Amino acid sequence: MVLCPVIGKLQHKRVVLASASPRRQEILSNAGLRFEVVPSRFKEKLHKASFATPYAYAVETAKQKALEVAGRMHQKDLRAPDVVIGADTIVAVGAMILEKPVDKQDAYRMLSRLNGKEHSVFTGVAIVHCCSKDISGPGRTLRLTLSSWAPRAHPTDGRLDTEVSEFYEETTVKFSELSEELLWEYINSGEPMDKAGGYGIQALGGMLVEYVHGDFLNVVGFPLNHFCKELARLYYPPRPEDLRRVRHDSIPAVDTFENLSDSEAGGSDPGQSAKGGRGGEQADGDRSQAPRALDAALNGADSRPPFPTGLLELMDGFKASKVLFTACKLRLFDVLKDQGPLQAADVARKLSTCAGRTEQLLGVCAALGLLEKTRRGYGNTEVATLHLVSDGEHSLQGLAEYNDAHVWGVFTRLGLAVREGADQTRGVLGAMEEERLSQNRELTLQFMRAKHSLSKLTAHHVATAFDLSRFASACDLGGCTGILARELAQEYPRLQVTVFDLPEVTELSGGFQRGGRQTERIRFVPVRTQRVGHYLQAKQSVLRRN
Numbered sequence: 384m385v386l387c388p389v390i391g392k393l394q395h396k397r398v399v400l401a402s403a404s405p406r407r408q409e410i411l412s413n414a415g416l417r418f419e420v421v422p423s424r425f426k427e428k429l430h431k432a433s434f435a436t437p438y439a440y441a442v443e444t445a446k447q448k449a450l451e452v453a454g455r456m457h458q459k460d461l462r463a464p465d466v467v468i469g470a471d472t473i474v475a476v477g478a479m480i481l482e483k484p485v486d487k488q489d490a491y492r493m494l495s496r497l498n499g500k501e502h503s504v505f506t507g508v509a510i511v512h513c514c515s516k517d518i519s520g521p522g523r524t525l526r527l528t529l530s531s532w533a534p535r536a537h538p539t540d541g542r543l544d545t546e547v548s549e550f551y552e553e554t555t556v557k558f559s560e561l562s563e564e565l566l567w568e569y570i571n572s573g574e575p576m577d578k579a580g581g582y583g584i585q586a587l588g589g590m591l592v593e594y595v596h597g598d599f600l601n602v603v604g605f606p607l608n609h610f611c612k613e614l615a616r617l618y619y620p621p622r623p624e625d626l627r628r629v630r631h632d633s634i635p636a637v638d639t640f641e642n643l644s645d646s647e648a649g650g651s652d653p654g655q656s657a658k659g660g661r662g663g664e665q666a667d668g669d670r671s672q673a674p675r676a677l678d679a680a681l682n683g684a685d686s687r688p689p690f691p692t693g694l695l696e697l698m699d700g701f702k703a704s705k706v707l708f709t710a711c712k713l714r715l716f717d718v719l720k721d722q723g724p725l726q727a728a729d730v731a732r733k734l735s736t737c738a739g740r741t742e743q744l745l746g747v748c749a750a751l752g753l754l755e756k757t758r759r760g761y762g763n764t765e766v767a768t769l770h771l772v773s774d775g776e777h778s779l780q781g782l783a784e785y786n787d788a789h790v791w792g793v794f795t796r797l798g799l800a801v802r803e804g805a806d807q808t809r810g811v812l813g814a815m816e817e818e819r820l821s822q823n824r825e826l827t828l829q830f831m832r833a834k835h836s837l838s839k840l841t842a843h844h845v846a847t848a849f850d851l852s853r854f855a856s857a858c859d860l861g862g863c864t865g866i867l868a869r870e871l872a873q874e875y876p877r878l879q880v881t882v883f884d885l886p887e888v889t890e891l892s893g894g895f896q897r898g899g900r901q902t903e904r905i906r907f908v909p910v911r912t913q914r915v916g917h918y919l920q921a922k923q924s925v926l927r928r929n
């Protein structure tokens with residue numbers, strides 16, 4: 384393979400593409416890769432909210448797809464393929480992730496969200512090397528630079544070892560302003576249904592797109608260029624001198640893959656590179672003819688540091704939190720739920736706020752994925768409808784209010800806490816707060832609502848994280864409204880659960896109960912104390928007595 388020796392590195396390996404996507408198959412076979420197709424059975428239902436970024440979700444899904452196929456093939460033949468490739472493409476509007484639409488209405492919702500705006504397309508890719516005698520034979524060392532290691536099992540004793548390299552690529556796509564008529568015509572063509580975000584840029588969907596920044600094939604479903612760079616990184620680790628020589632302006636286009644030397648002319652064993660850097664003496668001779676900067680850059684050795692996206696998000700994270708808290712406090716999401724979509728001026732009128740500033744707030748909420756902007760105005764996104772509307776079943780409004788009113792203040796005193804060692808959390812959870820809670824019923828309720836809304840999301844996961852079925856009793860210290868207790872009682876039919884908390888909390892906990900048979904096995908025990916330390920001691924002694 385002249386154009387791309389890195390693809391040639393896979394030539395003598397059994398490569399499996401763990402994907403049913405015809406686009407991925409076409410992209411990879413056009414690139415000269417020979418592979419089998421074994422679609423993954425991994426259900427794309429990872430909990431999106433538990434990922435810090437949309438691309439982390441795509442990468443994990445890609446990895447699970449590939450590992451599922453590797454595991455299944457290993458079980459079936461007792462021999463996994465050498466390499467399994469998994470990929471997952473998602474469309475992200477702010478923090479919201481769009482996958483394939485489930486029906487035409489869903490496609491319409493997605494396309495309306497993308498209409499007239501920029502969005503990101505992320506494809507996560509996982510390259511899984513399955514450990515077999517082919518790779519780790521005598522005298523050969525596996526020399527892969529792998530970004531993660533997922534120990535599985537060993538082939539000789541019926542287990543399977545896998546090494547996973549994973550990455551993602553982002554492309555920005557902007558849609559034109561599209562009429563309803565055009566959207567429906569496009570939906571009725573049937574094209575959106577098997578495509579992330581509800582469109583296919585490579586076909587009719589190309590007409591919706593105003594511009595693309597980044598790798599086009601990444602949008603179609605597979606970032607071929609990044610994949611080749613990743614293979615180069617795995618099979619030709621850069622030498623230190625290459626790293627030093629690389630220049631900022633030397634990032635090559637994809638056709639410079641031919642500058643990579645390949646002493647084996649299509650050889651496939653990464654172990655070969657163990658001797659004499661990337662292919663030994665002869666290869667080095669060839670390489671001296673080739674521009675090393677290009678070679679090194681191709682291997683990801685650009686001397687510029689990687690863009691610190693995560694760090695910048697941390698720098699500005701507090702602003703995003705405050706925007707969210709402010710919108711919740713103003714009941715913006717409630718207004719939009721009942722009366723949206725609304726133009727900015729109408730929102731300002733309904734909230735009695737400054738029109739200009741409200742428009743800015745709405746814009747930032749849209750950028751954060753909390754609102755969506757269409758020609759008809761601003762409306763709640765799914766995540767806002769689910770979690771930010773105050774009367775919703777899964778509302779986190781209480782948590783937002785409490786964090787804004789109390790926790791925010793404590794964190795502004797973090798520097799003081801570190802310098803002086805004083806316990807700044809006292810103001811929220813400690814003795815002072817305890818006193819205030821006992822004096823102020825509304826404050827207690829606010830605290831309980833915050834804990835309740837969060838626990839509703841987490842309790843089931845906590846209750847099922849371990850198998851507690853051998854226990855007859857459990858207690859939740861500071862169990863507040865008893866959400867975890869309820870979940871435990873529901874999960875384990877013979878479990879008796881005791882919830883300890885402050886008297887003013889247990890007194891109000893009744894207002895949060897929903898009834899049901901499991902309630903009979905839950906008991907609330909008030910514990911009076913003035914200080915958190917004493918409180919915990921009291922709870923421990925109650926525990927010991929029980």
Ligand SMILES: Cc1cn([C@@H]2O[C@H](COP(=O)(O)OP(=O)(O)OP(=O)(O)O)[C@@H](O)[C@H]2O)c(=O)[nH]c1=O
Nearest residue numbers: 402403404406471472578579582583584602603604
């Ligand atoms: C934005 C866009 C996406 N797609 C296709 O959308 C599917 C994403 O879904 P996935 O879950 O990543 O893959 P899949 O098709 O379900 O296959 P699998 O890998 O088996 O999960 C893939 O097909 C992609 O090509 C296009 O064809 N064109 C585009 O412009």
